[in-house]
Amino acid sequence: MAMPWLFLHSAREVAAGPGCASRATEHARKRACQRPAMVLDPWFADSDAAKAIAGELKEACGAPAMIAVPAGEPDLDAVESVRAALAKADPDLIVVVGGGSAMDTAKVARMLLSNPGPAEKISGPAGAPMVPHPSLFVAIPTTAGTGSEVSESAVVSVPGTNYKMIFRNQDMTPHVALLDPVLGVTAPAGVTAASGLDAVTHAVEAFWSKFANPVTDMLSREAMRLLASGLPRAYSQPDDLQAREDCLIGSMLAAMAFNSANLGLAHAISGALGALHHVPHGVANALALPHVSAFNETATDKAKEVGAMFGGGTASSAMFRLRAQLGFDRSLDEWVKPDALDAVAAGAMRSGQLRCNPRAVVVEDVRDMLERMRTPHG
Numbered sequence: 001m002a003m004p005w006l007f008l009h010s011a012r013e014v015a016a017g018p019g020c021a022s023r024a025t026e027h028a029r030k031r032a033c034q035r036p037a038m039v040l041d042p043w044f045a046d047s048d049a050a051k052a053i054a055g056e057l058k059e060a061c062g063a064p065a066m067i068a069v070p071a072g073e074p075d076l077d078a079v080e081s082v083r084a085a086l087a088k089a090d091p092d093l094i095v096v097v098g099g100g101s102a103m104d105t106a107k108v109a110r111m112l113l114s115n116p117g118p119a120e121k122i123s124g125p126a127g128a129p130m131v132p133h134p135s136l137f138v139a140i141p142t143t144a145g146t147g148s149e150v151s152e153s154a155v156v157s158v159p160g161t162n163y164k165m166i167f168r169n170q171d172m173t174p175h176v177a178l179l180d181p182v183l184g185v186t187a188p189a190g191v192t193a194a195s196g197l198d199a200v201t202h203a204v205e206a207f208w209s210k211f212a213n214p215v216t217d218m219l220s221r222e223a224m225r226l227l228a229s230g231l232p233r234a235y236s237q238p239d240d241l242q243a244r245e246d247c248l249i250g251s252m253l254a255a256m257a258f259n260s261a262n263l264g265l266a267h268a269i270s271g272a273l274g275a276l277h278h279v280p281h282g283v284a285n286a287l288a289l290p291h292v293s294a295f296n297e298t299a300t301d302k303a304k305e306v307g308a309m310f311g312g313g314t315a316s317s318a319m320f321r322l323r324a325q326l327g328f329d330r331s332l333d334e335w336v337k338p339d340a341l342d343a344v345a346a347g348a349m350r351s352g353q354l355r356c357n358p359r360a361v362v363v364e365d366v367r368d369m370l371e372r373m374r375t376p377h378g
């Protein structure tokens with residue numbers, strides 16, 4: 001008998017297309033917002049793009065508080081600085097502009113406004129109870145990406161430890177996601193590649209997850225189709241707006257899929273690499289995905305479809321080929337000394353994502369994959 005399944009809805013409104021970032025102002029007007037705040041990726045803090053959105057908001061509902069997120073992937077100190085600035089502004093509208101780091105920081109900082117106290121109180125991979133915050137929450141992603149603009153989760157590291165806190169709750173999901181490809185054209189090639197390979201990993205892992213269902217399969221397939229065609233074009237032609245939009249829609253659909261289907265072994269490995277050695281999230285997934293694909297190929301028929309979606313051959317050969325097209329030629333040795341690999345393998349084995357992976361894993365399997373990740377071409 002088939003297992004019962006579950007699909008979680010995400011953002012209430014999604015808009016896509018050049019210039020759609022302006023819709024933030026329409027929402028401000030509709031809701032008669034009076035105290036807007038913008039939370040900004042550090043690269044965008046002083047940008048013309050952010051100033052243009054701020055100018056439109058000012059006309060509609062007053063000058064927004066402008067809050068820059070500290071650089072780097074989020075930690076609790078960054079969250080606290082944004083939370084304190086938001087508390088001062090007491091916003092009824094929060095517009096976040098940035099990559100996954102800015103969006104995750106804004107998500108957790110916003111929830112701490114209505115759940116005062118230590119962040120531990122509202123963290124936990126299975127989702128902890130949270131009091132919703134009344135502000136309208138608009139997310140404008142500048143990478144494609146994490147899909148954080150439509151997911152219910154955020155990941156934040158705890159300074160001075162090797163631990164990353166997971167936050168998960170439907171009340172953290174932004175209400176409105178605005179996928180404006182114009183904002184992506186300034187992304188450096190390495191960011192386009194790494195964030196794009198994170199999105200590919202989301203689509204693939206959600207597709208062959210044990211928790212996949214007919215709705216998530218539909219989303220994953222279209223995500224793979226859009227990313228397979230859009231990502232190499234966005235990488236080689238950074239100002240190709242159609243390619244940027246394809247990647248944004250692909251990364252969003254992949255996140256809508258993993259929001260319910262969860263992920264798998266590649267994210268178990270990238271989680272350990274991020275927590276223990278600060279390997280950027282997209283890079284860590286890019287390192288792991290071809291090897292995880294080779295490992296999973298024997299366990300799921302869906303692997304054949306993944307290979308076909310990305311140009312033919314096995315899933316792992318397709319992932320190696322895609323990485324090469326995106327100029328990705330990195331070795332795990334850049335971040336991790338060989339004598340630290342056992343601890344990474346042990347860390348990956350503690351991940352809850354393993355229960356979603358189509359093939360059962362033991363620590364020796366992970367150790368073997370980490371060894372292979374030391375050679376750029378596998």
Ligand SMILES: NC(=O)c1ccc[n+]([C@@H]2O[C@H](COP(=O)([O-])OP(=O)(O)OC[C@H]3O[C@@H](n4cnc5c(N)ncnc54)[C@H](O)[C@@H]3O)[C@@H](O)[C@H]2O)c1
Nearest residue numbers: 043073099100101142143146148151153154186187195281
């Ligand atoms: N919540 C989720 O569902 C989810 C899913 C996957 C990953 N994540 C998290 O997202 C984070 C990674 O996010 P990311 O891959 O989007 O990278 P990022 O947000 O860390 O950005 C990477 C770099 O690119 C810069 N940048 C971003 N957009 C730019 C643009 N358009 N032009 C110029 N520079 C730009 C940023 O300033 C930063 O220096 C990690 O912390 C990861 O854990 C969250």
Ligand SMILES: [Fe+2]
Nearest residue numbers: 198202281285
């Ligand atoms: Fe990811």
